[in-house]
Amino acid sequence: MGSRYSVQYVPSAQTPQPRQVQAEVENILGELDQQLSLYRGDSEVRRFNELPADSCRVMPPAVLALVQYGQSLSSASEGAYDQTVGPLMDLWGFGPGSRQQQVPRPAVLALTRQRVGYRHLRIDGDQLCKDAAVAVDLNSVAAGYAVERIGARLQAMGVGSYLAEATGELKAVGRKPDGSAWQVSVQAPRADDPHASRVLGIDGYGVSTSAEHTHYFVHEGRHYSHLLDARTGAPISHDLASVTVIHPSALSADGLSTLLMILGPEQGWEYAQGHDIAALFVRRDGEVLSSRGTPAFERMAGANVPGK
Incomplete structure (x- = not known):
């Protein structure tokens, strides 16, 4: 990987x-x-991506399971999250097929968006099928x-x-040999302490953080993140800096942290609250970072403070 x-x-x-x-x-x-x-030409996903429109290929259970889960996130987010954004990732300079990081011309962006759309995928038994030349990521x-x-x-x-x-x-x-839970430190900045964190005792949960600053470029003073909103075909443009999700499934924590980052501070917060997701949102106001956790996160954090 x-x-x-x-x-x-x-x-x-x-x-x-x-x-x-x-x-x-x-x-x-x-x-x-x-x-x-x-990043390897012989992978199952790469071979599927090279197929033309109206093609099917028998795929391993892992691929089918991840596509099925991704389809559910795409549907729930009205297409903001989409596992077929590979061509857009390459176009903006964040994918394995990228030549350089760039802001694409509108006409090129519009043409590339025609190759993106989770509805072009379907699972038929042990086969993954596509009715357009989409690429799965x-x-x-x-x-x-x-x-x-x-x-x-x-x-x-x-x-x-x-x-x-x-x-x-x-x-x-x-538990560790001394009887304590495994400890995980989560970034939780405050206005008076931008480096503040919260340490949680974790037993039976996955933890995932999605952040806009992990992979980006700056063009003409504007920040472009690797996180793309498939509805626009462009990087996210809101002030959400990161989202941490705690979930019994590491897979779900991984997918949901990305989903909430793409949705942004308002829509993502509403989604997390509506689905009782334990999530910590970090927002940026200029150079100042602040954080707040959903009710589910605060309940979990309060019950899993080391030493309690």
Whole structure:
């Protein structure tokens, strides 16, 4: 996936040796890289993307599961979140097929948008089909899915307490040897302290943060993020700096944090409240950052403060 991973776990008499655990984890990551990567020409997703319109291809369960989940997020966001934005990512300079980061001409943008749209995808049994020449990009949920797969494998090997992380998405289950929960620090700036954070004890939850400043470029004084709103074909333009989501599923935390970032501070907040999502929103007002958590986040944070 062009990134890094880490796994910490509490061993017991029943758990395998660390080398075996590492080998099992890397087998999962290697398999998913072969299936989901946009940076290798022989991946299952790349092969599907190269097909013309009105084509189908038998795909691995992982690809079908992620597309199905992505379709549900696209429908819920009225198309703001869309896993077929690959051509737009390349056009703006954020995708694997990019030549340079740029603000495209309106005519070129309009032409590229014709190759984007989640409604052009459908799942037919074990096949993924498309009625237009769309390209699938699963990067917004691949890491969360990988963490879920790693966690399931660890538990199958007898590991009952672990903290697994891939490309920044993580999940913590169980307790450390001293009986305390795994601790996760979440950025929560205040007007009087832009570097403030909140430390939570996590057991049985995935944690994901989506941020506009992780990949961007500046053109003529304007900031362009890698997060695109498929409804406009352009990078997000609101003042939301990041969203952190805590969810029992690392996959859901990964997808929802991206969804809420794209929707923005008002629409995203309404969506999170309406779906009882534990989310922390960080907004930017010039150089000043501030944060607030949804009621679900505050309930969870209050019940999972280390030492309580």
